[in-house]
Amino acid sequence: MKISTFKKSIFLILLVFISLVNAQMNSKQVDSLVNYVMSKFNIAGYAVAVVKDCKIIHSKGYGVKSINTKSPVNEHTQFAIASNSKAFTTAALAILVEEGKLNRLDKVKDHIPEFRMYNQYVEDNFNILRFSNT
Structure with missing residues (x-):
């Protein structure tokens, strides 16, 4: 597993864990968490969705798809899921x-x-x- 894939996996696990433990997170708190983790692990971009009771309560893109094009990530950006x-x-x-x-x-x-x-x-x-x- 490449380091960048490992970091992304850790980020996703962390986000899901925190979301489950603290189901009362609001969108501003999710934004803060995502931005912190992206800067800590030097991640270019993510699309994040939080689902609670079968309803999407937060859906947003963060960062860029590519550091070369600077094209922004949105909630509809598709990423390769690979072996996940x-x-x-x-x-x-x-x-x-x-x-x-x-x-x-x-x-x-x-x-x-x-x-x-x-x-x-x-x-x-x-x-x-x-x-x-x-």
Whole structure:
């Protein structure tokens, strides 16, 4: 993982944690937190959204998309998510398992028949979530 990706990940985790712990943050406080972290970690730009009770309570862009173009970030700026999608997918699957909607040992093909892998054995035996005891 590159340092810049690591810093961005830490920032996101920090922001989410603080938002969850202190659900009473207002937009001005979020602005202050984002600006502080961006300056501390030398981040060019971020798009941030805070959702509470299924409603967007804060949505804003900070900084620039590129230090070369100086084009500003807004709440609609798209960023590459890279390998972070794996964590989101795993968390979503774990929630479905916890709610009893899936079993962690279910075969993926039982839920997604068109699922394909590089070899038939792996394809046929690929589980939803496989937790290791080691």
